Amino acid sequence: MADTIKKVCVIGAGTMGAGIAAQVANAGVPVLLLDIVPKEGGRNTIAEGAVAKMLKTDPAPFMSTRAAKLVETGNIDDHLDQIATCDWVIEAVIERLDIKQGLYARIEAVKQPGTAVSSNTSTIPLANLVEGRSDAFKRDFLITHFFNPPRYMRLLEIVAGPDSDAAVVSKVHHFADVAMGKTVVRAKDTPGFIANRIGTYWIQLGINEAMDRGLTVEEADAVAGPPMGVPKTGIFGLVDLVGIDLIPHLKASLTGTLPKDDPYQVIARDIPLIEKMIGEGSTGRKGKGGFYRLNPEKGKQREAIDLSTGEYRAKVDARAPAGAAGKGDLRALVETKGKLGEYAWALLSGTLAYAAMLVPEAANDVVAIDDAMKLGYNWKAGPFEMIDKLGAKYLADRLEAEGEPVPELLRLAGERTFYRVENGKRQFLGLDSAYHDVVRPEGVLRLADIKLNSKPLLKNASATLWDVGDGVVCLEFTGKMNALDGEVMKLIGQAIPLVAQSYKALVVYNDADSFSAGANLGLAIFAVNIAAWGEIEKLVAGGQMAYKALKYAPFPVVSAPAGLAVGGGCEILLHSDAVQAHAELYTGLVEAGVGLVPGWGGNGELLDRWRNAPGMPKGPMPAVAKVFETVSTATVSKSAQQAKELMFLRPEDGITMNRDRLLYDAKQKALSLVEGYKPPEAPTFRLPGESGHVGLNMAAEGFRKRGLATDYDMVVSDSLATVLSGGGFDYVDTVTEADLLTLERQEFMKRVRDTRTMARVEHMLETGKPLRN
Known part of the structure; x- marks a missing residue:
């Protein structure tokens, strides 16, 4: 079915729209990227500039320069009629209902019947988006909420409306899954859908509780990070990453669309410190710093903001409660005496109870909620997997004892878990109080599932x-x-x-x-x-x-x-x-990065591939030079x-x-x-011998003179050159695969005995970075 989408149009060349277009191109599918005509410059300048910017961005939105060539740029005044050649149109323009609805009217006039149209919105209900459109347009319409950056974030939330054609939705779902690499979660048409609704609640609660309980940002992130199975950014580090200026927008969106009795309405509040930081341009990593920053006036000293005074101070190390750090023992974490344990309980109990309220409002089952949070926020365990670690009854009893509302889903679970393994299959607890198999899509095979029903x-x-x-x-x-x-x-x-x-x-x-x-x-x-x-x-x-x-x-x-x-x-x-x-x-x-040469046959295998590569010049030196360049520079x-x-x-x-x-x-x-x-068949080689060895060393010397290689890099490169040139062999000799292995082993042992290599290895183990000795 994936081949039914042969061309895609993305309208809106901002960060998200351009990133979506890049991922379509990464899938090998042509994509038309359109934006408005700017007041100044060329008519396609906005879309063209977006592609040019992505080619320079790191981490790269494109998987190859070849993918970038699949993006055709244009504007909505001159090229909107080309939608007629597309099978899927993705709207990723500004979050304004009037602009989106005006665009849909123009799209409907030129698109073919059956061409899917989707919005990347995360704040506007689907019913509002299609208001005033024809029944035919409504059948082809859905919401496809990508996460930023689209290449690297696997989650895609799909929302279908009551009029959406199941075949159209299925076509988009399948293409996004197989061709674009997305794990698709079906969400309901509710504010924030799944991941951002829970994630925004978690962030707001985490900030509130840290401020109210007098925690430092370092203490809060130490607790709300790895001990909870959350990335080490925690709460405040995550806000710095996504942009502090996003927080007021999320708050305004959710408070304006959620029911007045939703728990988020209770915790949503304006935070003067955040307003002050935004006003000063301290919006996180994209600004002058955020809750954390590097102070260039103090030698790029790492600093953190004091939540009570708003002043920066030197960043300090903070650790999660002893016995809980890194062990995933949530019960031990929330039962820790003192403000850190109390913070952990307040944050976890509030977030998990909120997630339990959202089935079936935001999603049909607990699996969708868990998948959304694991893929959208990189949590190691979803909310219901966390509840299983705490115990559903433990959570319900403690909430009740504190006078907090207990979600019906927790009462339904009772002393049971939300997940279990039965007859070698993973099952989840449904709203009907029965367990159901977790069903994988066709073509999905996980080793974790195999392990449930077999022995090694x-x-x-x-x-x-x-x-x-x-x-x-x-x-x-x-x-x-x-x-x-x-x-x-x-x-x-x-x-x-x-x-x-x-x-x-x-x-x-x-x-x-x-x-x-x-x-x-x-x-x-x-x-x-x-x-x-x-x-x-x-x-x-x-x-x-x-x-x-x-x-x-x-x-x-x-x-x-x-x-x-x-x-x-x-x-x-x-x-x-x-x-x-x-x-x-x-x-x-x-291996060169730690002062070694590849020792398990990699040199010969890569050399064999390069000498047989299409267009590779004949003779011993071209392939050898290519492998030398790649391996000596530790190219990844x-x-x-x-x-x-x-x-x-x-x-x-x-x-x-x-x-x-x-x-x-x-x-x-x-x-x-x-x-x-x-x-x-085992290969044999004709290698360039001593003259080739000299030539490779001359190339390495050029790198050293330009400051790109250290003195010890020259020594390591010489060992690599010895292997690739054939050591004592000459061009007239036939070098066997076994001969190359012997050379590899000899040069590896020379380097491993060198104290400078061991200094590199130790530095890599300690810091994860190469030592330039």
């Missing part, structure tokens, strides 16, 4: 092997950041004969945010400190053997990475028969599409836009390779 085929401290059905097994990394170590290599060795004997194919995948951060550097530091050089070399050789065993296994191996896949995590992609990558893939061979792709341009992925490797669909797509790709599968 193999398991150790760092990896697990699962049967994911249809003769396919899944290799999952399980260490911190999915770091790779000897245990992973050991399990790979055990998995290969098992799969060869009893299964069809293997997929390398995990549900985590990061596929793999590479080799376990902490383990390397420990081994160096006790001078266990033999163990380190054994680990390098073991990784080489494991990866080559995967490459030459008698069955297809498909890797399915998402997020970070660097170092050894990238090398496993390079050794796979195919890759099905999530669109947000950040991969590369980054900013998307899966860019990973193809860097040859970390093959041109024919697949890209999945929706993270939830990645495992299913990878499994299907693996099955497609089974029939007639033959392992690849």
Whole structure:
């Protein structure tokens, strides 16, 4: 069904509209971006300027420069008739009903029947938007509420009206899901829909309670952050991020549209400090600072505002109550004595009770509420998952004891949980007091669901092997950041004969945010400190053997990475028969950044790809130079599409836009390779030898003279040049894959013995940033 939308028009080239257009283009679909004709400049200046700005923005709205070329710009006076060629029109103009309604009248005059029209509004009811429009227009109309930035925020709230054609809504839903990578949550036509209604309540309550209880912004964010499963920005850091000037607008919108007896009306209040900050331009990160700021007059000292005086002071460290920090024990958090525990209870109890009131008013079930908050606000657990951690009865009893209203949904739950696992399936409690299966959309396969109903085929401290059905097994990394170590290599060795004997194919995948951060550097530091050089070399050789065993296994191996896949995590992609990558893939061979060279076969695999790349000049040096440039600079792709341009992925490797669909797509790709599968043949190389080595070092010297490389970068680059040029081999010699592995291992061991490398490794572990020594 996704191909029924072949062209999209976005009207409104502001930050949100332009970002939506970019994500449509990222999906490989042409998009027409229109805005008004400005009083000065070219007629298409606004839309053209939006595209130009996005090409310079970091993080980038576009996944590749090729995607940007799919955006056609124009204006609503000259080009509105082109809507007739579009299958979906998205309105993202200013939140004024009169402007939107005037635009809809013009759209209706030129659009084709069945072309979906949606508004990105988050404040105006759907019924008001379509007032005065024809029945035909109402059938094609819906609300599609994207979250900013559209490329990176997965949530899309869809609101259908009573007259909306189910087929039109389904068409948009499917395209947004499969092509744009959105997790779609169906919301009701109520103010703020789901995420912003709860999120705005949570923010307002958090600010009120912090001020009333005399907390500092640091204390409030320490409590309302990781201990609650919320990003470390907490409340005040989040407001700085989205813009303090947004708070009065959200308040005005919700107080003007919510019923007078809604709990938000009770807590909504004007905050003089916020009004003062906005007046001074202290609107957060986009302004002169916000609740937090860097003071350039004091050497960019980090400062925080005093909530009682409005004056800035040096930022101080604040910690959540002992025993609760980072452990997700919400009961321990809210029972902590003192103002921090009291703040935690006031914020959690108020927010969770409010969420419980919104079923079925804002959403049909608890799953929609939880998904909206996890995807829209990056909470690790949704409100009802949090209630399960506290206990629904505990929450209800404590609310009642304090004289607070108890939502009917909490009374309905009683001593039960809102979620349970029954017969290997996750279920949720419905309004009918019965449990219902959580149903995944067709084409969605989650490892977490498989784990509910099965046991591992193999398991150790760092990896697990699962049967994911249809003769396919899944290799999952399980260490911190999915770091790779000897245990992973050991399990790979055990998995290969098992799969060869009893299964069809293997997929390398995990549900985590990061596929793999590479080799376990902490383990390397420990081994160096006790001078266990033999163990380190054994680990390098073991990784080489494991990866080559995967490459030459008698069955297809498909890797399915998402997020970070660097170092050894990238090398496993390079050794796979195919890759099905999530669109947000950040991969590369980054070992040079910590003073090492890739040691698990990545050099040879990347070299083999570049020498066979279309248009690559013949001879030993062009491909070698390309790999040297990429690896010596520790280049990491900013998307899966860019990973193809860097040859970390093959041109024919697949890209999945929706993270939830990645495992299913990878499994299907693996099955497609089974029939007639033959392992690849081992490559041989002609490398440039000593003259090539000298040439690579000259290129690196150029970087050093420009201040782009340090003295030790030159040493690391020389080790890499040794490997890529063939070491002691010359152009007339045939260099085998095994020869390259030997060179890799030798140069890796040279570098790991160097104290300057260990300084880099230690700095990376401590700060997460490279050391420029």
